[in-house]
Amino acid sequence: MKKKLITLLGLTSLMIILSGCGLKQSGESITAVGSSALQPLVEAAGDRFTEEYPGKFINVQGGGSGTGLSQIQAGSVEIGNSDLYAEQKSGINAKHLVDHRVAVVGVAPVVNKKIPIKNLTLSQLAQIFSGDITNWQKLGGPDQKIVVINRAQGSGTRDTFERWVMKGRSTMQAQEQDSTGMVRQIVASTPGAISYMAFPYVDQTLRTLNIDGVTPTDKNVQTNKWQIWSYEHMYTNGKPEGLTAQFMKYILSDTIQDEIVGEMGYIPIKDMKVSRTLTGKVAAIK
Amino acid sequence: MNNDEIRASLLKRSRASKNELFGKIISGLCIAIIVAVVVSIFYFVASKGLATFFHDKVNLWKFLTGTIWNPSTTDAQGHPQVGALPMIIGSFAVTFLAAIVATPFAIGAAVFMTEISPRIGRKVLQPVIELLVGIPSVVYGFIGLSVVVPFVRHTFGGSGFGILSGTFVLFVMILPTVTSMTVDALNSVPRNYREASLALGATRWQTIYKVVLRASVSGIITAVVFGMSRAFGEALAVQMVIGNAMLLPSNLISPASTLTSVLTMGMGNSVMGSLSNNALWSLALLLLIMPLIFNIIIRWIGKRGAMH
Numbered sequence: 001m002k003k004k005l006i007t008l009l010g011l012t013s014l015m016i017i018l019s020g021c022g023l024k025q026s027g028e029s030i031t032a033v034g035s036s037a038l039q040p041l042v043e044a045a046g047d048r049f050t051e052e053y054p055g056k057f058i059n060v061q062g063g064g065s066g067t068g069l070s071q072i073q074a075g076s077v078e079i080g081n082s083d084l085y086a087e088q089k090s091g092i093n094a095k096h097l098v099d100h101r102v103a104v105v106g107v108a109p110v111v112n113k114k115i116p117i118k119n120l121t122l123s124q125l126a127q128i129f130s131g132d133i134t135n136w137q138k139l140g141g142p143d144q145k146i147v148v149i150n151r152a153q154g155s156g157t158r159d160t161f162e163r164w165v166m167k168g169r170s171t172m173q174a175q176e177q178d179s180t181g182m183v184r185q186i187v188a189s190t191p192g193a194i195s196y197m198a199f200p201y202v203d204q205t206l207r208t209l210n211i212d213g214v215t216p217t218d219k220n221v222q223t224n225k226w227q228i229w230s231y232e233h234m235y236t237n238g239k240p241e242g243l244t245a246q247f248m249k250y251i252l253s254d255t256i257q258d259e260i261v262g263e264m265g266y267i268p269i270k271d272m273k274v275s276r277t278l279t280g281k282v283a284a285i286k
Numbered sequence: 287m288n289n290d291e292i293r294a295s296l297l298k299r300s301r302a303s304k305n306e307l308f309g310k311i312i313s314g315l316c317i318a319i320i321v322a323v324v325v326s327i328f329y330f331v332a333s334k335g336l337a338t339f340f341h342d343k344v345n346l347w348k349f350l351t352g353t354i355w356n357p358s359t360t361d362a363q364g365h366p367q368v369g370a371l372p373m374i375i376g377s378f379a380v381t382f383l384a385a386i387v388a389t390p391f392a393i394g395a396a397v398f399m400t401e402i403s404p405r406i407g408r409k410v411l412q413p414v415i416e417l418l419v420g421i422p423s424v425v426y427g428f429i430g431l432s433v434v435v436p437f438v439r440h441t442f443g444g445s446g447f448g449i450l451s452g453t454f455v456l457f458v459m460i461l462p463t464v465t466s467m468t469v470d471a472l473n474s475v476p477r478n479y480r481e482a483s484l485a486l487g488a489t490r491w492q493t494i495y496k497v498v499l500r501a502s503v504s505g506i507i508t509a510v511v512f513g514m515s516r517a518f519g520e521a522l523a524v525q526m527v528i529g530n531a532m533l534l535p536s537n538l539i540s541p542a543s544t545l546t547s548v549l550t551m552g553m554g555n556s557v558m559g560s561l562s563n564n565a566l567w568s569l570a571l572l573l574l575i576m577p578l579i580f581n582i583i584i585r586w587i588g589k590r591g592a593m594h
Contacts, residue, residue: 036554062554063554064553064554064555065554065555066555066556066557066563067553067555070557070559073557074558089557090358090557090560090561090562091557091558091559091561091563092557147445152530152551152552152555153357153551153555153562154358154555154556154562155555170359173531173532173533174531174541175445175447175529175530175531175541176530176531176532176543176551177530178525178530178550178551178555182526186431186447189432189435189436190439190445191439192445193445
């Protein structure tokens with residue numbers, strides 16, 4: 001009996017020692033979890049941060065805006081990344097969360113390259129996604145069925161698009177994809193396909209549409225002429241402290257905002273000529 | 287003195303018995319951990335999945351038969367819209383269709399490998415089938431997306447995404463499982479059955495059809511059910527080709543969705559503890575229960591086969 005106990009104790013202590021090895025990292029680290037749209041930016045900034053301050057690590061994980069917000073609310077991570085205001089997400093109590101807006105990203109409607117249409121009105125676009133217009137012929141295009149591809153419910157990009165395009169109308173049930181990469185691949189290869197994606201993901205395999213004559217460019221987002229955009233939020237639980245505060249300051253510093261943010265297709269916060277509140281009120285920044 | 291030494295050596299545990307004790311403790315510990323993991327998974331999924339019905343007061347019947355899946359909104363009566371029927375139908379449709387398509391191929395290949403040409407079977411077909419098992423599902427999905435989907439689009443119309451594409455991909459994925467299990471079933475038919483049949487003057491085909499296949503029917507059904515349970519749980523490859531539209535599929539080439547595809551898409555975008563998250567856990571619970579049922583069917587068939 002005694003022997004059994006000793007072996008058991010030995011095993012448990014061995015386990016503890018082994019698991020301790022993983023933590024034996026010199027220096028400190030914080031974890032940022034959430035939005036996959038924001039992930040590449042935070043990763044790049046985190047790498048630069050570690051280069052500059054050796055021994056301080058930023059772990060960045062994806063998982064979606066919902067995950068980011070619920071993890072930061074539960075206090076299990078230091079930073080929660082989100083494409084949405086925390087107030088917009090059901091099940092989140094935004095009271096204790098502090099919002100840090102680190103960048104702006106625009107969302108553009110994209111179509112398969114074989115569709116010769118370049119411009120749509122906002123209401124035409126809304127009618128496509130609500131299922132009222134189902135053929136490109138109606139919009140002056142070829143006789144081709146429209147294939148609508150949505151992002152998954154709760155995706156930040158989808159919420160942004162629905163908020164500023166659908167304006168309360170409901171989107172029809174259509175194909176859904178959980179990543180922008182898949183959307184790009186499918187729109188590029190499916191005749192008559194239409195979807196939407198954040199500017200950094202747009203490439204030459206598909207075509208963006210102008211809305212009411214406005215082209216989806218960073219410049220138009222900065223002045224709110226292009227209305228479909230959203231802030232990229234990094235939430236902290238309460239006022240950031242220590243390494244978290246240092247990193248938040250670093251990501252908002254000119255080095256990161258000028259070099260990395262723009263390079264990766266996001267729009268630096270300080271380049272914005274307007275600001276927009278949670279309720280959608282737009283005000284010019286002096 | 288001498289006596290004491292002998293007594294001590296007899297009373298002391300020998301090295302071998304110490305080793306045995308050590309081994310017992312280790313294996314006991316491993317079993318305990320496995321059981322604890324299984325039980326806690328069941329408990330966790332069930333507690334989360336049942337919260338939809340007890341905490342959020344969703345009607346179970348409406349959950350199983352509703353056709354609108356939109357957990358973040360409520361309908362006119364204020365009930366949340368969590369109808370899982372489109373996904374349930376999608377899951378079963380791809381599973382059964384894939385099994386129906388795969389079974390003849392699997393039986394054909396297995397008969398060739400065991401009855402007609404065991405040498406080629408062992409040397410060529412066996413490695414090929416084992417290779418198929420080893421291919422990760424994302425590769426199947428990718429091939430499906432870039433080959434099967436355009437093929438279906440050109441041949442049958444529509445956008446190419448749908449149950450038909452899912453069936454094709456799953457068919458290839460479960461074929462190796464079903465084939466190798468069918469081979470085992472055919473191999474377990476006693477040699478003297480075949481010899482007796484041939485001695486009676488039956489041709490090879492008559493022997494295969496009337497004796498070997500008849501004798502191994504329970505093994506073949508087990509193989510098919512096993513393949514179906516794999517198909518039912520497959521997430522990634524199906525998700526890439528089925529289109530993920532939470533609609534009741536009107537035909538085989540209209541976009542549909544499965545339980546797994548809805549789950550993988552929604553998890554990251556919902557908040558723990560909210561209704562949309564709980565509803566996803568309810569789907570997970572369904573997915574957990576189904577293989578259980580498949581397993582029970584397999585056991586039942588196994589028992590019936592054994593009595594035979």
